[in-house]
Amino acid sequence: MKAYQRKLDIRNGCVDLSHGSGGRAMAQLISGLFHEAFGNEWLARGNDQSAFDVGAGRMVMTTDGYVVSPLFFPGGNIGSLAVHGTVNDIAMAGARPLYLSASFIIEEGFRFADLKMIAESMGEAARTAGVHIITGDTKVVERGKADGLFISTAGVGVVPHGLDLSAENARVGDRVLISGTLGDHGVAIMSKRQNLAFETEIVSDSAALYDLVAKMVEAGGRGIRLMRDPTRGGLAATLNEIAQQSDLGFHLREEAIPVKPGVAAACELLGLDPLHVANEGKLVAIVAPENAAAVLAAMRAHPLGRDAADIGEVVADDHHFVQMATSFGGGRIVDWLSGEQLPRIC
């Protein structure tokens, strides 16, 4: 005879310590909430791990933790972010993301309804990105020991042989392409912070970028030297990082860098530089000059690259400076962000 088990009260219930204890309650949470949202053959088998076939090419692996506050923000929530962030890190190698793991650290008292919504966004984001969440873990900690929910995801993907995107490939004269407007994610998060709340129509750009990457690779082939997604620290951090790793420098034109007026206005008020503000659905590509026009056209033809722009070039520079001609007419450095701009942006 099957033992009676009360259904999860999704609407009014919340997570308690028993949901992380390894007992029946935990099994119920996992099958009733996570499996439901992620639904796939691997999870259905219920093993401690999942096995999958590996196709031709090289494996790519990455991991990321998500502690964003608030958990729900315009344009997404911690769940969709936890999928997009990880699949994008894989995609920046030119690799097709395939499988994800997801680990949840939940604070006791967290509402089932919120958890369900987050899990469903994860499932939805994974389906859109063409990946499967095939293994996971759930832990519950006492009240006050975690701020609601932390998620950690790891992912694997496959990159075809012959495609090797890396900073050391950059050459003097290469073009710098950006896939769209900068700073949307950071400003969307800030607009909802408790002590900072302001009205804006800006929504996070959080999105999975592999489809765009595939179109770019198709158009640019080996001409694409490397790609990065400018998340925390913004475009400034990404380009400074590349400059150091490639032993080169950059010359940018401020006029060419796309920033939404609402983002520019919010940054102006808060004293921030949009080039330091985080993005979650943008990429920067360093492309050989002869391929740049074709790659840019491919980007602009894709919904996630409509506002793509050529913003500057790679130059020789022993000091690894990222220099920029300001739209006012002078010159300046685009430096790393110093100190903390805003904790827990992703």
Next chain:
Amino acid sequence: MKYADEFRDKEIALGLAKAIRAAADPQKLYRFMEFCGGHTHAISRYGLEDMLPKNVRMIHGPGCPVCVLPAGRIDMAIRLAERPDVILCVYGDLMRVPGSQGASLLKAKARGADIRMVYSTIDAIRIAEDNPGREVVFFAIGFETTTPPTAVMIRLAEKKQLENFTVFCNHVLTPPAMQNILESPDIRNIGRVEIDGFVGPAHVSTIIGTAPYEFFAEEFGKPVVIAGFEPLDMMQAILMLVRQVNEDRHEVENQYSRAVNRDGNLRAKEEVSDIFELRDQFEWRGLGQVPYSGLKLKRAYAIYDAEVRFDMHELRVDDNPACECGAILRGVKKPVDCKLFGTVCTPETPMGSCMVSSEGACAAHWTYGRFRDHQQRRVS
């Protein structure tokens, strides 16, 4: 972006740059000090230096309230924040200001002090209301611009009869500091630095008006042009200063007439003088003790004065002897003249005050302008 792009127009900027080149006598040197950190930041952020002729030089003044706060006051705040009953509310850019021996509010917070970053004085009041069992102290800092909001907050605390709310007052005044610079031996006696004119404060002047600068223009024979913080404001102000120098005039002119008048904001000045009074002297990092340059709460408002309630004692800390902030703030040296600049002193690990805030002379040069040092070296 409306109301901002108009003041960042490249074509107008090029026109003004041309006018400055035409007006500046190539036989003459024009050395202007912009007092405010906001101006320093605009110069660096928009690359104004590249648009000025070589003989028009900008000297970055001490007008960044975070930069001039002495290490001793930071130490006092840290001690206060370490009390378990205290919540210290601060503006974000104070968090990394170095106190003595590498201490900072950021590090004190990591060790367990309850220090909260706020964006307005109202946030601090809210925190006091939400925590009736704790002592909430607002770390008040800034020039004449940020003093009225502190005054309003004290009024509000009074109205709400908040008993757990006090202010650690570090408000300072602009005119005494400008006078101090002009009277410093470097400038007056030794004559090491010539200052041919001042770009006067923007936001400060919206409160105090242009009248307080008339004394300088007269007494020291230096032109003052009050200018807004947008890059076109700066360019126009520089042109106005060049013309005054050429015509041997030393007047107070107001470029920022869209926001500043002669008398300033009377209501704000009234609120401030109701609640605050002058300190006999106040220490400025880099300038030392400057007479009548700081404010404290009047005796009638002593119940809101953290220094009274917690019996805080003045702490004095000597700056790192190798640090040239003092000379840089007075325009005697440039950031690159300091041995610490860019070596042990960077925005991540500031040793001196000028490296702390993005408005500080060293931080602005490091963050936006240091590529020029290498360009010059390459040429020479």
